[in-house]
Amino acid sequence: MDPQHLRTFVAVVDHRSFSAAAQALGYTQSAVSQHIASLETDLETPLLTRRPVAPTQAGERLLEHARPLLLRLDAARADIARLRQVRPGRLALACTPGALTPATALALVRARTAAPQLAASMRVCGSTEAIRAVLTGAADLALVDGAVAPSDPLALPDAGSLPAFPVSEEPLAVLLPATHPLAGRPVLRLADLAAARWIDAPDAAVPLAQLRAAARSDGFGHQLTYAGTDIRGLSVLVAAGAGLTTAALPAAEDLPGIAAVPITEPRVVHRTELLHPRTPTTLAAELVDTLRPAQ
Amino acid sequence: MDPQHLRTFVAVVDHRSFSAAAQALGYTQSAVSQHIASLETDLETPLLTRRPVAPTQAGERLLEHARPLLLRLDAARADIARLRQVRPGRLALACTPGALTPATALALVRARTAAPQLAASMRVCGSTEAIRAVLTGAADLALVDGAVAPSDPLALPDAGSLPAFPVSEEPLAVLLPATHPLAGRPVLRLADLAAARWIDAPDAAVPLAQLRAAARSDGFGHQLTYAGTDIRGLSVLVAAGAGLTTAALPAAEDLPGIAAVPITEPRVVHRTELLHPRTPTTLAAELVDTLRPAQ
């Protein structure tokens, strides 16, 4: 089970084609075929069906291991590289949309004025991608948000080795169309909304799985999936009646056509956490110190 | 970063010697040296000091990645192997000492009588080892205990891919010498005990880290570490005044020289969970079904 073979396997599944994966990886078709054959011989089971190219049951299972495995391998390499040389003149931030608030923006601006020569960058993406960016060294810090019980840590996938600390906690609010029957309520209970129609926007809003966990419910079904990271676009969909979503209460106020109603039951908050590598760059460490007292 | 090289690296650190690691792995000294050299060239940093052989800072960091990485690699292989052939005639159970209660023992006996030809085995060990056993296929099921807030899941290391469900929850009790000033109390608060002297028995009792997490305290210091898995031996130490420990209340009653006092604050329970592979053997699946309604 050579990691390189696993990488090829993942690429083949993603591209649904041996030849496309070969091109993407800079191999010949033949090499890719040999990689897969090597894995299948080693594990003594077929991993892919051909025509069409798709993972078998065993292949699916292997994928579930291979992706985190390869991520961790890249993380290990990046971790050692960071330990070897600390680049001071850079600050690359990965940020989920819900974590980009006036407070965090201000902290970044303050860090910039403190170090004017600093080349700063910010990338807005889903939490998985943000965590991956920090793990692999593509980003120096990540700001990630989610919904949890008060003062509980966020349950972040594959972020095991990353230190995290809370930056802020605000009330969690449901976003409803202003015309919605429940829009006038001062507060709402999550359980009352489990049967509603939701929008699944894993990269832009709180993932529905976190709501289910908070409400200990199987509800929160969805018919529409929103793949972007643009909260405003999401709010337009909500206003049009495509479904509900959640956000931090302060961020959700003043959205046109939207009523934001805080959730009181169960006790749940919108929480933002800052993740940083074990060996942050000096500028990243400064920003960490800037934000830490905000807790 | 060949996994085989990582495996060698871990072995060298564990043996504190190239030659001993070579012998353990069935390589020559030379091959081990080349593995380490390959890693150090690849990562462009020394990973080990020689004479004495010890990990450098970068080596320590690599270790933190390498061990879970290799475990997951073994887990992936075992997972696929289980998918390929289900061995019905075996039931290997890995169990932490605190999870071995009359109820779980009865369930095992019942499963045995239902399938008399069954070769059953049980291994008592720490939770990390129990999880590793299930992940690598050495065991078919694991029973693991710990202390958490009521109805919270156990936070188990590296068990990400293993389904788990609760088998029982009982009050958590402190074990005190019968002569202890607090022994007569009907109940105790965990915070009152943070400053006491504890025994760190990670493989036999609730790890102190879990108590710190439950009490949100930095206390629970220890001077004595107990490396075994024998709860009776641990209770003898407690009775002798070596320090305190915890256990499920029912299990802790009637220990000679011991007073078991339930903890009421913060809300915390002793919880036992059953972990099983995604593809359990038929007998393991039966036992899973037997225990599941016990929830």
Next chain:
DNA sequence: TCCCCTTACGATCGGCGTAATGATA
């Protein structure tokens, strides 16, 4: 017939062991 995966085959590279060398207490 075309597309795409598989197999055959030769060249190259990497990894292992043996054995010589080097360093350290």
Next chain:
DNA sequence: TATCATTACGCCGATCGTAAGGGGA
């Protein structure tokens, strides 16, 4: 000087690319 890690070197196996083969739409 004894012990242990490193280096030199030759052999073997693994992997790559080129190219021929095969099977489904």
